[in-house]
Amino acid sequence: MPGAAPFDAAITGIGMVTAAGIGTDTAWETIVTAEGTAASPVPALDGTPSAIGCWIPGYDPIQAIGRRRAWRFDRSSQFAITAAAEAVGDSGLDPSTWDGTRVAVVLGSGIGGAASWEKQHHVLLDDGPTSVSPLLIPMLAVNMSAGYVAMEHGARGPNLVTATACASGTTAIGTARELLRQGVCDVVITGGTEACLIPSIVAGFSQMGALTGRQDDPSAASRPFDADRDGFVPAEGAAVLVLERAADARARGARVYAHISGYGASADAHHATAPEPSGAGAELALRAALEDAALAPDTVDHVNAHGTSTPLNDAAESQLIRRVLGERPAVTSVKGVVGHSLGAAGAIEAAVTALTLDRQLVPPTANLDSQDPRIELDVVAKEARAATVEAAVSNSFGFGGQNAVLVFTRA
Template identity: 70%
Template sequence: MPGVDSLRSAPFDAAVTGIGMVTAGGVGTAATWDRVCEAAGTAAREVPGLAGMPVSFGCVVPDFDADALVGRRKAWRLDRSNQLAIAAATEAVADSGLDPASWDGARVGVVLGCGLGGAGSWEKQYDVLRDTGPLKVSPTLIPMLVPNMSAGYVAMEIGARGPNLVTSTACASGSTAVGIARELLRSGACDVVITGGTESCVVPSISTGFSQMGALSERRDDTARASRPFDAGRDGFVLGEGAAVLVLERHADAQARGARVRARVSGYGASADAYNATAPDPEGTGAELALRAALLDAGLAPGDIDHVNAHGTSTPLNDRMEGRLIRRVLGDRPSVTSVKGVLGHSLGAAGAIEAAVTVLAMEQSFVPPTANLDSPDPEIDLDVVAGAGREGEVRAAVSNSFGFGGQNAVLLFTAA
C-alpha cells in the first residue's frame, strides 16, 4: 500500500469569511467572545426542566428569543437545536458580506454537526404520547427530532441548494463538519459552504444518562466553578447547548471579491481510537493520528503551532489523555486553552464553537484563559493559559475534538 506521504494532496486553504455563535455566553459572536475572554467562571445555572434530576444545572443560552431571531411562524415547528442553528447561520452569512438573494444557491452547501438531534422535542412528545395518547402527538415530531433537519432548515433559510448534510461523530461532530466542508470546496463541489454545529439537549433523559455514567460534574453548591479543565480538582463536565457557524470559501475566491478573511482552515485530520465506547485511549494513540494528519495536510511541522484550543472537557480521563497527546506531539511551546470552563460541553456543537473561538483568537492576537484552573493537574505538563488571557500573535493553531466511539477530529487554522 502507498504511504501517506505519497497520497498527500496539494495544500489547500479555505477562508473563514463569516462567524455566527449562540452559546451559554450569550446570543451573538461578540457576546460569546467577551464572556470567554472574561472567564469569570462557568456560565451554568439551575435548569427548571432538570428539577429532581441527579444533576439539575447546565449551560444554556440566556435570553434566546426564537420568535425574534427565527420568526414566530417558523419557530414553533422547530426543535431548539434547529432554532440555534438558524440564528448562528444568519449571523455568519451577514458577517461574510455574501447576499443569499444574489448568490447561485446550487453552488452553496451546508454541513453541520449534531450529535443527538431534537432530543428535547422527542422527550416532550413522548410525554404527550404517554399522558394523552397518540392523537395529541405533534405531526411535526419527526422533522423536529431527526438530526439532518438542522442543515435542512438552514438551507431553506438562506437558499442553499448545494450538498446538504449533518455529520454525527459525537462530541467531534462540529469539527468533522468543518473538515468535510473544506473538502467540498477543495473538490470543486461548492463555492461556499455554511458549516459548524448545533446541539440542544439539556433535558432530563440526556442529563441523567451522562450522570449515570459518572461524566457530569456534581458541584451543585458552586456551579460557577463546576467546569474545571486541566484542574486537579475536576470531576466531570457541565452539559451545555449552543451553535456556531462558519462561512467557508476558497481563499482565492474570497480575496477576489474583497472579503475579509478572518483566518484559514489549512488542515484537517480524523481518526478512530478503536479502543472503547466511552473512554479515550489513555495514551491518545488514535487522537495522535488525527493531529499528525492535520499537520501533514497543512504542510506544517509540530514546532509551527502557536496555540491549541483543547477539547478540555474537565473530565479526569479526557484531560489527562489530551495533555499527554499535546505534550508528546507539540511539546510545551503552544499556549493551550479550553473554553468549556466557561461554556460547558455542548456535545455536537462544541467543535464548531471552539473552531470559531480559535479563529477569533488568531484574529485578535489574544488567547482567552481557561476558567477555574486554580490547581493545575501535575500530570498535565502544558502551558495552559489561566487567570487572564494572553496577548500575542497566533500564526497557526489547532482545535481538538474527541467523542464517544473513539471519534477524533482536529482542525488546523492559519492566520489570514
C-alpha cells in the same frame, strides 16, 4: 493528499449562540473574561440529580426567528438558524444574488432534536399515539438543522449533518472544507448545534459518571486541566462559519478571520466512552491534520483543546499535546466558560480559534486555580494572553472513539 499543496479555506463569517452570549462579539467578550456561565438548576432539569448546565436563558426564538415560524423548529434547529443568519450576514455574501446550487451546508449535531422527542414521548404515554405531533420527525431528525438552514438561505448544494458525538462540529467543518477542496461548491455554511439539556439526556451522562458533582458551585464547576476537575458541565449552543476558498475570498475583498488549513480524523477502535489510554487514536487525527496543512508539529503556537474538565479526557489529551506538539503551544479550553455543548462544541471552539487568530489574543481557561501537575502544558489561565499565533490546532474527541482535528493558520 500527501504532496499536494495545502488547501486553505477562508473563514469569512462567524455566528454564535452560546451561554457566553448570543452573537459573536458578545460571546467573545465573555469568553476572554473567563467567567463560567453554568447555572444550577437549569429550569428544565430542576428536580433531577444533576441540574447544572450552561443554558441560554436570553435566547428568544420568537424574537430570533419570528412568532409565526418559531414553533415549528426544535431548539437545536432554532440555534442553527440564528447562528447561520449571523454568519451569512457577517460574510458579506448576499443570498438573494448568490448561485444557491454552489452553496453547501454541513452542520454537526450529536443528538438532534432530543427535547422534542422527550416532550412527545410524554404525550404518547399520557394521551396515546394519535396525539403525537405531526412535526415530531422534522423536529427530531438529526439532519434537519442543515435542511432548515438551506431553506433560509436558498443553499441548494450538498447538505448534511455529521454525527460524531462530541466531535460532530469539528467533523462538519473538516468535511465542509473537503467539499470546497473538491470543487463541488463555492461557499459552505458549516458548524454545529446542540440543545439537549433535558432530563433524559442529562441523566444518561450523569449515570455514566461523566458530569461534575459541583451542583452548588456552578460557575466553578467546569475547570479544564485543574487538579480538582471532576466532570463536564453539559451545555447547549451553536456556532456557524462561512467558508470559501481562500483565493475566492481574496478576490472579492472579503474580511478573512483565519484559514482552515488542515483536517484529520480517526477512530480509537477501543471503547464506547473511554479514550484509548495511550492516545494513539487521537494522535492519528492530529498528525493527519498537521500533514494535511503541511505544518511541522513544533510550529504550532496554540491549541484550543477539547478540554472537557473530565479527569480522563484532560489527562489523555494533555499527554497527546505534549508528545506531538511539545511545550510550545499556549493551550486553552473554552469549556471552562461555555461548558460542553457536545456536537456544537467543536464548532464553537473553531469560531473561538478563528477569533484568536484574528485578534492575536488567546482566551484563558476558566477556573484553572491549581493546574494538575500531571498536565505539563502551558495552559493559559485567569487572563487572556496577547500572543503571536500563526498556527493553531483545535481538537475534538467523541464517545465512540471518534477523533477530529482542525488546523488553523493566520490569514
